[in-house]
Amino acid sequence: MITPLHYLALSATLFALGLLVAAARRERLVALLGLELALQAANLAVAALTSHYQDWEGRFMLLTLIAISALELAGGLAAAVRIAARRSRDRL
Amino acid sequence: VRIVTITVLFVALALLAVAGACGLLFARHTAHAAAAFLACAAALAGLYGLLDLRFAAAVQAALGVGLSGALLVTSLPRGEQSSPVRRVVRYGAAAVPLLVIILLAMARGRVSESALSLPPVWASRGSYLFALGQQMASSFLAPVLLICLLLAVSVLSIRVLLRSEAKPPPDRGEQ
Numbered sequence: 001m002i003t004p005l006h007y008l009a010l011s012a013t014l015f016a017l018g019l020l021v022a023a024a025r026r027e028r029l030v031a032l033l034g035l036e037l038a039l040q041a042a043n044l045a046v047a048a049l050t051s052h053y054q055d056w057e058g059r060f061m062l063l064t065l066i067a068i069s070a071l072e073l074a075g076g077l078a079a080a081v082r083i084a085a086r087r088s089r090d091r092l
Numbered sequence: 093v094r095i096v097t098i099t100v101l102f103v104a105l106a107l108l109a110v111a112g113a114c115g116l117l118f119a120r121h122t123a124h125a126a127a128a129f130l131a132c133a134a135a136l137a138g139l140y141g142l143l144d145l146r147f148a149a150a151v152q153a154a155l156g157v158g159l160s161g162a163l164l165v166t167s168l169p170r171g172e173q174s175s176p177v178r179r180v181v182r183y184g185a186a187a188v189p190l191l192v193i194i195l196l197a198m199a200r201g202r203v204s205e206s207a208l209s210l211p212p213v214w215a216s217r218g219s220y221l222f223a224l225g226q227q228m229a230s231s232f233l234a235p236v237l238l239i240c241l242l243l244a245v246s247v248l249s250i251r252v253l254l255r256s257e258a259k260p261p262p263d264r265g266e267q
Contacts, residue, residue, distance in 0.1 A: 047139075063147070067155070070156060073156070
């Protein structure tokens, strides 16, 4: 039987791994992905508690958090494109 | 049967998420890190589906998986070493977690229709999505509009960031 505690344990594990990635990796984009992973782990904890308590406000907060984390990822994507364009221009 | 199925799915998706996180930690190339993050995003979308948060699962699958897939494709090396066959293999590997999520959703929908009598997935009256839409248009209208405004501003900012990079600086030395 899967309880919210299982989700919370998984969320804590992913959060710790995300922070570890952000602290240990030197590449900015990978560090950003680590922070993104930590944020998504927090989203998972919110989702588990929201589903357990059947709370509408928590569901909207979860959707907001998912949208914000996706925007962060889009910002990372833009940064990646910018860095790649700058590198190719420097090679020329 | 349902408890065993959910337990097996939870363990599989949790293992996929932790494996993706470990892959993110040990990846040597940005494309590998993006592929690992793609696996994490897909596993989280599946976990949202297991929690019966179908709309959140769909948003996570569309935004998280889609954006990390785009990041993966963008960060692939574009040198002479990457042949078209290798590119197709890499794109296919990037699409595998998304296919897993779609198959899981299809299997869950089939099970819910036949044996488990779960509520319907899509927006018939009285369903989860119908209630969510009602709440979005009534109680939570102001925060939803504010979030939409913030999202639009952020997307426009990213667009301006990319456009300013695409413009080459004027070269006055030749004149």
